[in-house]
Amino acid sequence: MTETTEKKEASPAESDLSKYLTSLGSRGVLKCPIVAWLAKASGCGPGTLYMIARKHKQPSARLARRIEKATNGYVTAASLRPDIF
Numbered sequence: 323m324t325e326t327t328e329k330k331e332a333s334p335a336e337s338d339l340s341k342y343l344t345s346l347g348s349r350g351v352l353k354c355p356i357v358a359w360l361a362k363a364s365g366c367g368p369g370t371l372y373m374i375a376r377k378h379k380q381p382s383a384r385l386a387r388r389i390e391k392a393t394n395g396y397v398t399a400a401s402l403r404p405d406i407f
Contacts, residue, residue: 338401339375342393350375363392374402383407 340350348356352372361371365388366381373379374389381389383406386399400407 337375337377338397339371339389339393342396343375360389360392364388 343354343356343360344350346356348354351357352368357372357375358368361368364371364385366385370379370381370385371389374381374385381402383399383403386402386407389397389402390399398407
């Protein structure tokens, strides 16, 4: 009999952007109107913002600053791109 071991990947910590969206009532889905609203205010597409919130994509420095401005500083550019800011 062989023994199998399962590796469970630790889920990445929730991003500040994801917390912000949740605080506004977002359900955490791509088609959520809150995601669409913040994406428009940040000057990017909802898919891009969703992927950044889920930590599947990193924003450019410019977009990180626009997200910071659109969230009135709740989500900082440094939290999105600590390697730059």
